[in-house]
Amino acid sequence: MKRGIAIAGLVLLLAGCGSSTTGTEALNKAAPAREFAATGAPAFDEAMTDQAVTDRKIIKNASIDLEVADPEQAARSVARLAEQFGGFVSNESLYRDGDGVDEVTFARLQVRIPADRLTQFVDALKADAIDVRSLDMTSQDISEQYSDIEAQLSNLRAYENELRLLLTEVRDRPEAKTDDLLSVFENIRQVRGEIEQLEGRQRLFDSQVSLATVDVTLTPSEAVAPLAREGWSAGSILRQAVRGLIVALQWIASAAIWLVAFFLPVLVVILVPIGLVIWLVMWIVRRRKRSATDGGDGA
Incomplete structure (x- = not known):
């Protein structure tokens, strides 16, 4: 003023x-x-x-890793829960890790929740999960x-x-x-x-203060993970093996073609002059030795 x-x-x-x-x-x-x-x-x-x-400006954030039975279904539940608390999902991703029977699905979501309802939202997430693997809540006074x-x-x-x-x-x-x-x-x-x-x-700042950011990771529980991946087929595995064999044979054939059509001509071009030079040197050396021997005999 x-x-x-x-x-x-x-x-x-x-x-x-x-x-x-x-x-x-x-x-x-x-x-x-x-x-x-x-x-x-x-x-x-x-x-x-x-x-x-008295009117503090606080930015609240949380990061939680939950163990769930089905990450894809749990991700949909988290989205519905966020809407119930007046928030929304700002980012969501599903990804697979492992291979074969060890392949599992994970989910990650970033949720924006009214800051004054952050604690209740986190409690609701924990209630729906099998276990809480980690939880971190932070606040920053701006x-x-x-x-x-x-x-x-x-x-x-x-x-x-x-x-x-x-x-x-x-x-x-x-x-x-x-x-x-x-x-x-x-x-x-x-x-x-x-x-x-x-x-x-x-x-x-107003957006960050009014809406807290919650990073949610959904990890599948080992206790409910299937022993075998759905859709497994011996025929499919056999086709994959045959494709792998064909790829290997194609690689061997390509290597043989390169050897005959490229490397052998290159070796000929390089080794023939070298061989001629060596033969010439050896011929000169033998000739000199022979001349020296004939001279000694004449004496």
């Missing part, structure tokens, strides 16, 4: 000097006020501060960050209003220049961008 009064007084002072200053000069004088408005320092009196202490955003928004909005008044004043001056108008427009654009950015962050 005190900051808003200070900004208003400063701009009124600038307006009083409008006849002898241009729009750019006024903006230069108002720059400290703009920096003062954007600092986000507390702009509340003691009564408002006490009220902020009251200070939220109050800082509110202070910055209040001051920036006041500064934006004064800039618009200044724009009107510059427009009404007979000696107003285009550069002066553009300078005021640019400052308004920058302030509006900061306001929208802070408003977006404030909306995100």
Whole structure:
């Protein structure tokens, strides 16, 4: 409140000097006020501060891993339960792990629940499960960050209003220049961008505070897991084995073709010159030895 009064007084002072200053000069004088408005320092009196202490902004989250008989069916039950508590499922995924008779299905859900009903929702989840494998509940106090955003928004909005008044004043001056108008427009654009950015962050905080996030993992119970996977067929396994054999034979045939059509010609091209060089060297060596032997006999 005190900051808003200070900004208003400063701009009124600038307006009083409008006849002898241009729009750019006024903006230069108002720059400290703009920096003062954007600092986000507390702009509340003691009564408002006490009220902020009682109205805490808490983000609540929970993560729970439940052991259930059928994860797919349990996932549908969790979705219905979330609707009963006034929430919804924001993300859901089913995946399989293992192979053959060891293959099992898991489910993961992210649920948004009204924060004031988080504990009741978690208790209802536990009641429907065979066992609770793990449970973690956390809370984060963002009251200070939220109050800082509110202070910055209040001051920036006041500064934006004064800039618009200044724009009107510059427009009404007979000696107003285009550069002066553009300078005021640019400052308004920058302030509006900061306001929208802070408003977006404030909306995100409001969503996180009003709706708690619950990450639910549904793990199948070993006690109720089937001994054999449904749909198992000896014929299907046989077809898979035959396909595997065909793939292996195809790989061996491909390797043989590469050996005959590629590697052997390459080896011939490389080894034939090397063999000729070796044969030539050996022939020269033998010839010299023979010449040396004949010379010794003649002597």
